[in-house]
Amino acid sequence: MFDLKKYRKKSPWILHYNAGSCNGCDIEILACLSPKYDLERFGVINTGNPKQSDIFLVTGPVTFRTRERLVELYTQMPEPKVVIAVGSCACTGCVFRDMYNVEVGIDRYIPVDVYVPGCASSPELIIDGVVKGLEILEQKTKEMEKPFKLFKEATTDDGIVNRRHSALKVGEDDAKD
């Protein structure tokens, strides 16, 4: 019986999410997939579908509008998965740190495995980050990892489930703790 875990790092499929970034980092990620850097030689496909991806590349500081979607996408990805924060914004908030509509990095919401710094981080750094992420992916189990600040209860408006206000606000008490 051969070890299936070995094949995890041979076909990482990527989900790329822009959590309010200035698009600088997104362009660098796209450059990685272009003929010059050619991430596909490692078997990487940019799927854009959370249910079929292994690596979650997030760029940008988390704006208030994107928080619920960030957590939603994270929970929709099947285990094992790896989260990579690309760019200083996603790591710490960068120049947007402490602004009124922005959080300080994505690790307030979901557990991050690899931090890739730089404003904007270069394609070489991103490739290094992905390769590092693959090492971590190999060690992961199928245990569920919980996002830190999961939803408050979803509200229903006119019978439609509304998750707009379900992420916690900054400084708000977490009822679950």
Added chain:
Amino acid sequence: MIEILLILFAPILGGLVYGFERVVRARMQNRQGPPLLQPFYDMYKLIDKQSFIVNPYHSILGVMHFLTLWAVVAFVILGGNLLYIVFLHLLSVIFIILAGFSVNSIYSHIGSNRELLATLAYEPVLVMLSVGFFMLNGSFDISVIREHTSSIFPLFLLFLAFLLVIPIKLKKSPFDASEAHQEIVGGVEIEFSGVFFEFIYMAKWLEYVFIYLLLLLFAGNNIILGAGLAVAVFFLVNLVDNSTARVKMVHLVKIVLGIGVTLGMLNLLGLGYV
């Protein structure tokens, strides 16, 4: 014996074709591309992933899609009735369309709608193809067709129409609007995950085997012509895939129904007179 082996290893054969195609496509874009066995690495990884089941029918329909497609390929290899095969293949497409409609995702619904429209466009061509083979060889049986001489010249217009069908079935540009990864994220396959997505993925490989086996029918008993045809069409389809943009669904239906059915009809009329 060799037929049984071929049937058993049909998905693997399709996987190899798919892997080779990814390499060829990368080389055409001046990239290095993934290794040849990449589809199998993907497969092993998908076995190892957690799978979310949206609803049981959705997952089962996906598996059924794969199994019927495998049966279709088996019948082609065993030399069954071509008309039955075309309709059995339609059944497998219906399964995946139903799977797309059985979940609540909008992208999945759009994908199913487009898949239906694409089926509407290419199905007449496939039926006319089998009628053409019948008029030429006097039988729908593939084993009989394989024993006759090559039918590429009498069926040349139908061959051209079939060339229009190949990109739709293999989800290649310009006719890949039903999958459209950048736009509707894969359409019908969007809600599949883990092991169940693997069946959809392998069904895609079987689709390759099915299409290229149909193509080989044009060569009849001429093996060299068959090999040449398969290689030439393989490179042509990839070249067109790399150099064209996606057309809209309306245009797909118009082009394939307009040009494909006209070519097929002309060919059948011509065969009737000769």
